[in-house]
Amino acid sequence: MNAIEVNKVRKVYNQRDVALDGVSFTIKEGESVVILGHNGSGKSTLFRTLTGFEEPTEGSVTLLGREVDPGKRRHLRETRKKVGMVFQAFGLVDNVSVFQNVLFGALGQVKFAPATYSLFASEALRTRAMECLDRVGLAHLSERRADRLSGGQKQRIAIARMLMQDPEIILADEPIASLDPKAGREVMDLLADIAAERNITLLMILHQIPIAKKYADRFIALKNGEVFADNNVSVIDEDFETALFGSEGPKDPPADEKPGSMEQEAKSL
């Protein structure tokens, strides 16, 4: 089955800025795919379109067999429950414990108001939160405040939180851009292992070509809002990199310089 179907998606901002121009691809269940592209090529817009934070001007997106339609909020919520998101800036709630942050991952599945949620979470959810923490190797930090962690630990906690959703798809938007190389490798190993052991479809935006080649089977390269290439990562060589990025190579902008970050929008859900 296809986990993700993107069909001739065009996205035009302000009736003149074309961010995506006829993008089509399908991703099979369990595939591991990286999106590459220079700054402004449309990667973030594509991610926001996949999750219904942005409505395509033309074309359609289907996740797990359901069409993503921002107009149908309940339908969209159901689809999003199965889509785990990982962000460059982690998206944790700083002033509460690691354990509470992980519990928040199941918010979409319970009926309590958020303010009282962690007090009244069921024993089953609490047990699951500890299992998710254990899976990322950080159960011993469960009581620590989230802002007293290293970047790598924060990202692993964000992954534990996402596991509470029992996701079928993971969308990772530059998951290691804020991390040092060692922490970055640990996070990538964790994401790849979790995706493989649970047959989760993994779609990542990455800027580092060697990391993309190591952790993805396939890449989709965007250039000026169009699919420039869609192939096995083994075909990426220096000539290809120059054709895609120009001679200066990929650049990685600070998160706060990006328009309409998906993380900000996800927080407002």
Ligand SMILES: Nc1ncnc2c1ncn2[C@@H]1O[C@H](COP(=O)(O)OP(=O)(O)OP(=O)(O)O)[C@@H](O)[C@H]1O
């Ligand atoms: N909310 C918005 N309003 C207007 N234009 C936008 C908006 N979001 C993105 N754009 C424009 O759409 C194009 C694609 O932007 P997008 O952020 O999707 O690219 P990107 O590949 O993610 O870039 P980066 O690598 O810098 O994050 C750019 O020209 C950008 O300026």
